[in-house]
Amino acid sequence: MTTEVTQARRAEAPVGASADVHVRFRGVAKRFGGVEALKPIDLDVRRGEVLAIVGDNGAGKSTLIKVLTGVHPADTGTIEIDGQMVKVDHPDVAKAHGIETIYQDLALVPTFDLGTNFFLGRELRKRLFGVIPVLDVERMRREAIAVIQDRVGLAITNPYTPAAVMSGGQRQAVAIGRALYADAKLVIMDEPTAALGVEEQEKVLAIIDRLKAQGVTVIVISHNLEHVFRSCDRIVVMHNGHKLAERDRATSTRAEIVGLIMGSDIRQEA
Numbered sequence: 001m002t003t004e005v006t007q008a009r010r011a012e013a014p015v016g017a018s019a020d021v022h023v024r025f026r027g028v029a030k031r032f033g034g035v036e037a038l039k040p041i042d043l044d045v046r047r048g049e050v051l052a053i054v055g056d057n058g059a060g061k062s063t064l065i066k067v068l069t070g071v072h073p074a075d076t077g078t079i080e081i082d083g084q085m086v087k088v089d090h091p092d093v094a095k096a097h098g099i100e101t102i103y104q105d106l107a108l109v110p111t112f113d114l115g116t117n118f119f120l121g122r123e124l125r126k127r128l129f130g131v132i133p134v135l136d137v138e139r140m141r142r143e144a145i146a147v148i149q150d151r152v153g154l155a156i157t158n159p160y161t162p163a164a165v166m167s168g169g170q171r172q173a174v175a176i177g178r179a180l181y182a183d184a185k186l187v188i189m190d191e192p193t194a195a196l197g198v199e200e201q202e203k204v205l206a207i208i209d210r211l212k213a214q215g216v217t218v219i220v221i222s223h224n225l226e227h228v229f230r231s232c233d234r235i236v237v238m239h240n241g242h243k244l245a246e247r248d249r250a251t252s253t254r255a256e257i258v259g260l261i262m263g264s265d266i267r268q269e270a
């Protein structure tokens with residue numbers, strides 16, 4: 001029965017049929033006590049695409065990515081990564097498969113500078129006088145700057161600035177650079193532009209374009225439909241724990257997506 005339903009949905013969605021699938025969710029569900037945060041979801045994330053996940057507050061967007069990143073492992077259903085069935089029951093599992101998440105707080109240490117934040121947890125060391133192991137602060141700074149400038153595309157003007165006084169866009173660049181350095185193949189961003197000023201938002205959108213150009217798959221959760229329509233290839237609309245709709249950016253409009261998000265509420269109330 002489940003297989004028939006899945007087959008039918010696949011047939012309904014020819015857009016995904018021949019594309020190279022990076023992550024495949026099948027019947028993935030998650031409950032928190034009495035709350036069905038995620039009702040069984042089928043979704044294919046294509047390799048190299050920028051996929052937007054939109055929907056109202058509490059629709060299940062963050063939960064959907066947290067089951068993929070192992071933060072809240074799914075209760076039921078299966079997740080395939082690169083065609084391989086993976087039990088994502090811990091964040092390390094997702095990381096081992098090249099999935100990195102840029103969280104809202106970005107997990108930077110406020111008092112540390114760029115280099116030390118960049119190499120947090122995998123610090124580079126050298127030996128003083130050939131014997132005493134110490135942090136190689138200069139090399140960490142150099143390598144961090146190189147990755148952020150070359151791959152993220154952000155110029156670093158003052159690498160000695162502690163994270164606490166970096167702008168939101170700079171912090172985001174450090175976090176994304178760190179993910180790329182860890183060889184991320186799929187980068188997830190939850191509301192990357194929400195807390196930023198206009199200029200910083202532009203930088204983040206440029207970073208998303210750059211990730212795509214490097215063949216990295218990107219999943220972006222966003223409430224900002226203008227940004228979604230500028231940087232995403234496809235849009236998934238979530239509502240009340242369901243995947244309500246899936247649209248190609250090229251053949252959809254903001255009005256349609258707004259209608260889906262709002263219309264779903266009207267149907268829900270009816």
Ligand SMILES: Nc1ncnc2c1ncn2[C@@H]1O[C@H](COP(=O)(O)OP(=O)(O)OP(=O)(O)O)[C@@H](O)[C@H]1O
Nearest residue numbers: 032035036037055056057058059060061062063064
């Ligand atoms: N750790 C948790 N414990 C209990 N309930 C949770 C937890 N995380 C999420 N929920 C509930 O699951 C539902 C979906 O939440 P989720 O965070 O996925 O929504 P969202 O679409 O990301 O919303 P927003 O746009 O506000 O970030 C909500 O009802 C929420 O209260």
Ligand SMILES: [Mg+2]
Nearest residue numbers: 061062063190
């Ligand atoms: Mg959320």
